[in-house]
Amino acid sequence: MDRSxxxxxxxxxxxxxxxxxxSARRVVGLRREEVAERAFISTDxxxxxxxxxxxxxxxxVTTALxxxxxxxxxxxxxxxxxxGHNPPIRTTGISGGGRRVRPRASxxxxx
Numbered sequence: 001m002d003r004s005x006x007x008x009x010x011x012x013x014x015x016x017x018x019x020x021x022x023s024a025r026r027v028v029g030l031r032r033e034e035v036a037e038r039a040f041i042s043t044d045x046x047x048x049x050x051x052x053x054x055x056x057x058x059x060x061v062t063t064a065l066x067x068x069x070x071x072x073x074x075x076x077x078x079x080x081x082x083x084g085h086n087p088p089i090r091t092t093g094i095s096g097g098g099r100r101v102r103p104r105a106s107x108x109x110x111x
Contacts, residue, residue: 001056001082001083001084002082003052003053003054004052005082006049006052006079006082006083007049007050007051007052009078009079009082010035010046010049010050010065010069011050013069013071013075014029014030014032014035014050014069015028015029016029017029017030017035017069017070019031019034032046032047032050035065035068035069036068038067038068039061039064039065039067039068040064041061041064041065056083056084057083059080059085062079062080062083062085063088065079066079066080073090076088
């Protein structure tokens with residue numbers, strides 16, 4: 001795990017997000033507490049990640065962070081690589097339109 005690059009990536013992505021409620025802030029982006037809340041992790045844990053002293057997040061925590069930071073698929077894959085996990089398999093979004101395929105009748109059941 002590249003702690004330094006991970007911390008930099010997390011800080012940059014957090015700064016790029018717009019808070020849900022506009023308020024007078026000294027810095028742009030979300031607060032650490034807001035990202036932690038969105039990812040369902042403790043603020044202390046998230047802070048340690050940004051300060052390069054946190055443990056290696058699990059795949060579940062990495063997925064939650066990607067969602068909380070609203071990452072694109074490429075950014076999510078980069079986050080997984082920084083942490084040392086294989087990125088999740090991407091789906092194409094093609095599901096066949098919900099159609100079902102009927103099994104073909106076998107030769108023995110045909111008349």
